[in-house]
Amino acid sequence: MQNIYPFESKVCYEQRKQLMQQEPRLVWLTGLSGSGKSTLALRLEHHLFHLGYKVFLLDGDNIRNGLCQDLGFTAQDRKENMRRVAEVANLMLESGLVVICAFISPYASERALVKEIVGPQRFAEVYINCSLQVCEQRDTKGLYAKAQQGLIQNFTGISAPYEAPQQPDLILKTDQEPIEDSLHKLITFVKPQLRLKQNMKAAM
Numbered sequence: 001m002q003n004i005y006p007f008e009s010k011v012c013y014e015q016r017k018q019l020m021q022q023e024p025r026l027v028w029l030t031g032l033s034g035s036g037k038s039t040l041a042l043r044l045e046h047h048l049f050h051l052g053y054k055v056f057l058l059d060g061d062n063i064r065n066g067l068c069q070d071l072g073f074t075a076q077d078r079k080e081n082m083r084r085v086a087e088v089a090n091l092m093l094e095s096g097l098v099v100i101c102a103f104i105s106p107y108a109s110e111r112a113l114v115k116e117i118v119g120p121q122r123f124a125e126v127y128i129n130c131s132l133q134v135c136e137q138r139d140t141k142g143l144y145a146k147a148q149q150g151l152i153q154n155f156t157g158i159s160a161p162y163e164a165p166q167q168p169d170l171i172l173k174t175d176q177e178p179i180e181d182s183l184h185k186l187i188t189f190v191k192p193q194l195r196l197k198q199n200m201k202a203a204m
């Protein structure tokens with residue numbers, strides 16, 4: 001970047017972690033529309049918050065209502081959506097928060113970019129795996145019906161691709177189990193990762 005001079009804070013990452021008493025993590029939920037991302041992300045955030053974790057949820061529909069309201073659903077716009085979300089999530093991680101992201105994030109390369117931006121050791125990919133058929137049956141927002149009628153362009157699973165994760169850290173098959181089971185697996189997966197690793201020397 002030309003004529004830009006980034007500088008470091010006088011407060012270091014270890015100090016922030018000590019204050020927050022948690023290990024910052026980005027829990028990234030990817031899957032088709034209607035697969036269960038928002039349902040599980042909301043429940044996870046609620047659960048962790050009431051256990052005392054400092055946690056915040058970024059969800060596709062909400063982010064597209066503000067920060068990314070200028071973006072559509074072309075491959076290029078989805079890419080920019082991911083880049084912005086990754087940068088925001090990274091700042092939140094740097095501040096010591098646990099961040100949950102629920103985005104379709106259909107491209108493997110863009111999910112890899114997010115992982116790169118926030119740091120691989122802070123990133124956990126959760127594949128919310130639900131067949132297109134079941135998502136279409138659920139059609140919680142009526143979007144699949146509209147997409148089938150050609151009223152929505154570039155709709156994931158209908159007229160735009162979804163690249164399933166090849167090696168996710170966790171898979172939840174939401175078309176094969178009740179919400180409570182998926183939620184239990186998700187919480188069991190996430191919670192141990194948030195335990196603060198003591199590094200007092202670095203925090204001094």
Ligand SMILES: Nc1ncnc2c1ncn2[C@@H]1O[C@H](COP(=O)(O)OS(=O)(=O)O)[C@@H](OP(=O)(O)O)[C@H]1O
Nearest residue numbers: 033034060073078081103104105106153154155156
């Ligand atoms: N064309 C098209 N394709 C997919 N989804 C669409 C589209 N148009 C609108 N919506 C609504 O946008 C939500 C997905 O936004 P995301 O930011 O998660 O998408 S992406 O990660 O950039 O692909 C998605 O939310 P979820 O249903 O929760 O996934 C929809 O409500």
Ligand SMILES: Nc1ncnc2c1ncn2[C@@H]1O[C@H](COP(=O)(O)OP(=O)(O)O)[C@@H](O)[C@H]1O
Nearest residue numbers: 032033034035036037038039174177178179182
């Ligand atoms: N195991 C499960 N996990 C999550 N959602 C489930 C599950 N089983 C059924 N559902 C239902 O599927 C729908 C998922 O919708 P939503 O969470 O909005 O999906 P997305 O955010 O991926 O678009 C909800 O109506 C939810 O009740």
